[in-house]
Amino acid sequence: MVKKELSMQKLNKQIDILLDIIVESLLGAKSEEEAAALTLWPIPVPQGMLYFSDVWTKKLNRVLHLIEKRKIKSKEILKAIRFPSRIVQFLWLDAITFNNLSKKEKLYPIAKFLIFLSLFRKKDIFCENGKNILWNKKELEKHKRGLHFFSGKGKNLNKLISTFEAILWSYTELLYWTNHPFGHGFHGSYSIREGDLVVKEYFDLKPKAWSFSQGLNFSEVEIFEIYKRNTSSKIKLEFFERNIRTNQSIKQDLEKFALKVNGKIVKKPEEISQFLENLMEVIKKGSEIIQALNEQQLIEKYADYYFYAIKPLCDLVKENWHPPKQVRNNIYKKYKEINAVWEKVVKKNFEKTADLSYKQQEKILKEAFDPRN
Amino acid sequence: MPKQKIILKGISASAGIVKGKARIILDPFDNSKMKKGDILVTSITNPLFTPAIIKASGIITDLGGTLSHSAVVARELGIPAVVGTKEATKVLRDNMMITIDGKKGIIYAKTQ
Numbered sequence: 001m002v003k004k005e006l007s008m009q010k011l012n013k014q015i016d017i018l019l020d021i022i023v024e025s026l027l028g029a030k031s032e033e034e035a036a037a038l039t040l041w042p043i044p045v046p047q048g049m050l051y052f053s054d055v056w057t058k059k060l061n062r063v064l065h066l067i068e069k070r071k072i073k074s075k076e077i078l079k080a081i082r083f084p085s086r087i088v089q090f091l092w093l094d095a096i097t098f099n100n101l102s103k104k105e106k107l108y109p110i111a112k113f114l115i116f117l118s119l120f121r122k123k124d125i126f127c128e129n130g131k132n133i134l135w136n137k138k139e140l141e142k143h144k145r146g147l148h149f150f151s152g153k154g155k156n157l158n159k160l161i162s163t164f165e166a167i168l169w170s171y172t173e174l175l176y177w178t179n180h181p182f183g184h185g186f187h188g189s190y191s192i193r194e195g196d197l198v199v200k201e202y203f204d205l206k207p208k209a210w211s212f213s214q215g216l217n218f219s220e221v222e223i224f225e226i227y228k229r230n231t232s233s234k235i236k237l238e239f240f241e242r243n244i245r246t247n248q249s250i251k252q253d254l255e256k257f258a259l260k261v262n263g264k265i266v267k268k269p270e271e272i273s274q275f276l277e278n279l280m281e282v283i284k285k286g287s288e289i290i291q292a293l294n295e296q297q298l299i300e301k302y303a304d305y306y307f308y309a310i311k312p313l314c315d316l317v318k319e320n321w322h323p324p325k326q327v328r329n330n331i332y333k334k335y336k337e338i339n340a341v342w343e344k345v346v347k348k349n350f351e352k353t354a355d356l357s358y359k360q361q362e363k364i365l366k367e368a369f370d371p372r373n
Numbered sequence: 374m375p376k377q378k379i380i381l382k383g384i385s386a387s388a389g390i391v392k393g394k395a396r397i398i399l400d401p402f403d404n405s406k407m408k409k410g411d412i413l414v415t416s417i418t419n420p421l422f423t424p425a426i427i428k429a430s431g432i433i434t435d436l437g438g439t440l441s442h443s444a445v446v447a448r449e450l451g452i453p454a455v456v457g458t459k460e461a462t463k464v465l466r467d468n469m470m471i472t473i474d475g476k477k478g479i480i481y482a483k484t485q
Contacts, residue, residue, distance in 0.1 A: 169446060247387060249387055249447075249451040250448075280427070287421045
């Protein structure tokens with residue numbers, strides 16, 4: 001059970017920091033003249049959220065209350081969540097905020113997630129020093145044990161790992177769209193004897209929601225990258241686990257790297273080439289399938305994987321994680337009604353932001369994402 | 374030596390300088406037009422462009438900022454990228470020989 005509750009004052013302060021990060025990220029993903037969140041593929045986030053965010057947030061409240069009621073220990077909760085990037089993604093606040101639920105129903109899950117994250121990140125929730133530290137020395141040693149390191153200095157191997165990572169990133173975007181951290185998490189940099197270590201974990205690569213993903217020969221990849229020590233100034237992971245404070249590729253400073261695929265240590269570069277080839281085939285098939293979906297089918301998939309993301313929490317209290325019938329009804333029976341809200345109200349408001357100054361856009365977005373409004 | 378003229382400016386998304394042929398791909402259905410070493414020019418990228426991106430020596434987009442898909446993937450691949458140029462797909466032409474300066478966010482073309 002999570003014993004320590006956040007005080008309201010502390011929570012307010014943390015939400016203020018979160019809103020700053022969210023808005024900076026949203027405005028950084030577009031050029032100044034673009035309307036916020038409208039160029040996102042394959043559908044804009046707020047459009048999809050209209051069909052399920054209230055149902056999802058209610059379910060989340062129920063599950064988190066059950067976890068509390070049943071006095072499930074923090075250790076077990078963290079073990080179930082396993083990858084904190086899942087809850088970090090929920091802290092974009094879109095699903096929790098974009099609905100008409102009460103302030104209490106919105107703030108409760110946010111407070112819980114901030115507590116979980118504080119435990120994962122050894123109290124440094126916002127990665128204030130540019131490091132996302134999840135492992136202590138002992139855990140680090142355990143994960144590194146027996147790894148087979150390849151040199152990152154040679155052009156061919158450097159290109160191979162860079163390509164594999166770029167394509168893995170793209171693949172998680174294919175599966176989870178803007179919510180790609182449901183399929184990856186990055187942490188570090190850890191200062192170790194050989195240099196600065198960054199760990200990149202890719203998981204849930206074969207979610208049942210996408211049949212094409214079953215063609216992939218692996219579901220988890222763990223990549224360990226050791227960079228020259230002086231590279232650390234360029235590696236600054238922020239709250240959302242991204243290295244965004246630079247326009248430099250850090251790959252030229254890669255000293256060595258190692259991989260585990262499905263928990264097995266990779267020992268030959270040819271294996272990486274085979275994984276890459278398999279990944280490209282699955283991406284090709286998946287792209288064709290996604291391109292053939294209509295808007296309602298896309299929203300249904302969106303809801304499916306968004307509910308799937310809380311499966312680890314649902315499993316703890318033996319709750320069914322699937323979207324309730326109401327979500328399908330919203331998508332297929334109330335489609336026109338809900339879509340009218342999107343077209344006539346939400347979309348129009350977002351489009352108007354394109355003509356505004358950065359400061360004005362910042363203000364509007366903060367108000368839109370603030371769960372206290 | 375031919376002079377280089379600035380033909381476009383945008384947001385610096387991934388540093389590095391590369392020279393290559395522009396390949397305009399507006400729809401992922403046309404990914405097969407991309408040849409290894411071409412510079413991908415598009416409105417905005419998403420995962421459907423992966424087969425084209427993997428062959429690209431650089432990326433130029435009309436839309437997006439430093440946190441867009443194009444920017445993140447280009448940095449991961451270690452190739453130069455300039456995003457948010459507003460009109461790259463209109464100004465550039467297929468097979469045009471161009472140079473990207475990803476650090477400055479500038480695209481050059483030869484002038485004789």
